[in-house]
Amino acid sequence: MKNTLIIGATHGDEAIGMRAITTLAQSRDDFDWVIGNPRAYAAKTRFTQADLNRSAPGDLMSSVYEERRAAMLIQMSKQYQSVIDIHGAEKNTGLFIILTNPSEKNLQLASQFDVRRIVIWPAITPDLEGPVSEFFPCGLEIECGPKDSAEVQEELERVLADYLDKKTPEVEQEVYEVYGELRSDPGVTLNEFEKVTIDDETFYPLLIGTYAKAYDVVCYKLRKRGEIN
C-alpha cells in the first residue's frame, strides 16, 4: 500500500489527470491511482447519471452509479495518508488547489504543493454540495486549465512529482476563499484570478462561464486572505 492515492477523471471529460498519471506511472511506482468515474471516462462525458463530484458521501447500495462510486472512492481514501483528486477546467486558470474541507490537515497538505493559488471552496450554495474530496480524511483537488493544454499537463506532472519527491515548494502561496457567485452580466471583461470591482464590490473571478448553463452562474467570487477590500 502506498501513501498517496491520485484520482483522475472524477469528471469523465477531464482526462488531463489520467494523462498525467499514466505518464508519471511509467517512471515511478510510489503512488496508487484510480479512475474516478470509469463509465463517464469511457464515454468522455462529465458523468452518466449524476455528477460524481456532487454525489458524496454517496451510498454503496444506490441505484445511481455515481452515488455508488462516490461511496467507493471515500472508502478507498481511508487507506491513504493523502488523496489528490485531479480536475480539468475549460478556462485559462493554470493550476490551482481547491480545498472543499479546509481542515488543519488539508491546509497542511496544500502547503506541500508547489502551486501558487489555494482556493478554499466550501459548499456555499446547494448546487455545490457533495464533492468527494470533502469526505477524504486528508485530501484536496487540483484544478488544471485549460484542460487540453500540453503545457498545463506537464506542469501538473512536475507538481505531482515534486510532491511525491517531498521537495520544498518554491512558490509563495496565496489563499483565496469562495464567498459568492455572480449571476448577472457584469458588463465588463472578467479574467480568471484578476481583481475586478463591480458596483463597489471588489473580488477575484473564478471559472468564468463554466457553470453558466448548469447553475446560471457567471463566475464565482473570491476574496484573497490577508487583503482588505
Ligand SMILES: [Zn+2]
Ligand atoms: Zn472536474
